[in-house]
Amino acid sequence: MKVGLSISFHSLQFPRSGRLILVLGGLLASFVSAATEPKLPYDERLLPIATTFLDLQLCSNFAVEFEENEKLGGRYSSAAWALYDYTIERGWSEDLFSSAMVVAHEAKSLLEVAKSETRESFNRRNYSGKPCDQAMERAENYIENSR
Numbered sequence: 001m002k003v004g005l006s007i008s009f010h011s012l013q014f015p016r017s018g019r020l021i022l023v024l025g026g027l028l029a030s031f032v033s034a035a036t037e038p039k040l041p042y043d044e045r046l047l048p049i050a051t052t053f054l055d056l057q058l059c060s061n062f063a064v065e066f067e068e069n070e071k072l073g074g075r076y077s078s079a080a081w082a083l084y085d086y087t088i089e090r091g092w093s094e095d096l097f098s099s100a101m102v103v104a105h106e107a108k109s110l111l112e113v114a115k116s117e118t119r120e121s122f123n124r125r126n127y128s129g130k131p132c133d134q135a136m137e138r139a140e141n142y143i144e145n146s147r
Contacts, residue, residue: 043096049087050100052138054108056080059132062123076132079139086143 056076064073087097113122125131 043092043100046087046092046096046100047103048138049083049142050097051104051107052135052142053080053083054101054104055127055131055135056083056139058108058123058127059135062127063132066120066123067128076136079136083139083142086146090146 057080060073060076060080062073063069063076067073084097088094111122111126117125
């Protein structure tokens with residue numbers, strides 16, 4: 001028997017960081033669910049959007065944690081949440097978004113770490129500068145092209 005719980009993250013009145021915790025909690029639940037089911041169902045059209053959302057959140061985390069730049073971190077996080085809102089406004093469910101996030105997260109595990117690379121240098125290479133600028137461009141394009 002399958003038991004499901006659906007919470008609308010979009011309508012909850014949490015600060016953005018609280019909503020991130022809820023989405024990440026949903027990801028954890030999806031990981032557990034994925035371990036017991038043969039294949040995680042997700043909408044392939046959501047994968048690039050979920051990947052961009054994840055990239056922006058990782059860029060935000062790097063900006064705040066390593067660069068101590070709250071303003072830049074807030075900019076990335078706001079763009080990520082605008083992208084999330086875009087998916088909900090287009091009629092995709094939080095469940096489908098969470099499933100696509102799990103697949104995007106699994107793809108991130110394939111990033112290679114150089115032999116002598118530290119956590120900070122790995123994150124700087126993948127989650128600052130050009131990769132973050134490109135993620136911002138993708139987010140803006142998704143949202144602007146939908147108008």
